Amino acid sequence: MANSGLQILGFALSLLGLIGLVVGTILPQWKMSAYVGDNIITAVSMYQGLWMSCAFQSTGQMQCKVYDSILQLDSALQATRALMIVGIIVTVAGLGVATMGMKCTNCGGDDKTKKSRITMTGGIVLLIGSLCATIACSWFANNIIKEFYNPFAPVNSKYEFGLAIFIAWAGAFLDIIGGAMLAASCPKGKPTPKYPIASNRPPSSTKEFV
Numbered sequence: 001m002a003n004s005g006l007q008i009l010g011f012a013l014s015l016l017g018l019i020g021l022v023v024g025t026i027l028p029q030w031k032m033s034a035y036v037g038d039n040i041i042t043a044v045s046m047y048q049g050l051w052m053s054c055a056f057q058s059t060g061q062m063q064c065k066v067y068d069s070i071l072q073l074d075s076a077l078q079a080t081r082a083l084m085i086v087g088i089i090v091t092v093a094g095l096g097v098a099t100m101g102m103k104c105t106n107c108g109g110d111d112k113t114k115k116s117r118i119t120m121t122g123g124i125v126l127l128i129g130s131l132c133a134t135i136a137c138s139w140f141a142n143n144i145i146k147e148f149y150n151p152f153a154p155v156n157s158k159y160e161f162g163l164a165i166f167i168a169w170a171g172a173f174l175d176i177i178g179g180a181m182l183a184a185s186c187p188k189g190k191p192t193p194k195y196p197i198a199s200n201r202p203p204s205s206t207k208e209f210v
Contacts, residue, residue: 004103007119010181011098013174014126018091020171021133025084028054028064029162031144049164050081076143083136084168090129091175098122098182116185123182130175137169 028049047054054064067073099105101118141161148158 010178014178017171017174024168027164029164031159032162034158034160087133094125119185123179126179133172
């Protein structure tokens with residue numbers, strides 16, 4: 001059976017990963033303006049996230065504007081939104097399932113094999129949620145790279161990676177490690193004996209007479 005300490009460590013890492021996914025999804029710094037070219041203007045820094053765009057001035061003031069319409073957004077941003085939300089929901093569900101099967105809880109009953117299977121299921125669900133978040137971050141990053149190296153794109157419209165995408169990536173990575181630790185709680189089957197078990201009953205002392 002899996003060690004309870006390994007389960008607690010996997011749960012803790014998955015919980016930290018969930019926090020990273022939530023924080024990364026909310027923050028607007030998914031991509032930030034890149035200062036390339038000859039005419040570099042550093043008075044205003046532009047940030048774009050999944051829900052809003054912000055302008056950070058050199059005076060320390062930040063002005064943000066929430067996207068007015070979902071239909072006006074490009075398909076890549078909409079898909080990234082959906083995958084991050086699905087990843088967070090699935091991760092929460094995986095943590096809930098894993099909690100029921102952990103050795104330190106009494107939710108799944110006293111059957112150790114059943115609890116291990118529940119924990120393993122929760123770990124697999126966590127891996128699915130982290131996979132959704134990883135795909136979302138990688139897709140968004142790929143679009144940033146393509147736009148950055150597009151020779152026809154204006155210099156002042158180029159962006160590079162922001163802080164939020166690294167936080168989301170780190171959260172997905174922690175969920176992968178934590179989910180793998182919880183999924184390692186696969187119960188071991190009981191070995192079947194190769195030979196019949198001898199009876200411990202003493203031989204009968206009575207004899208039959210003809």
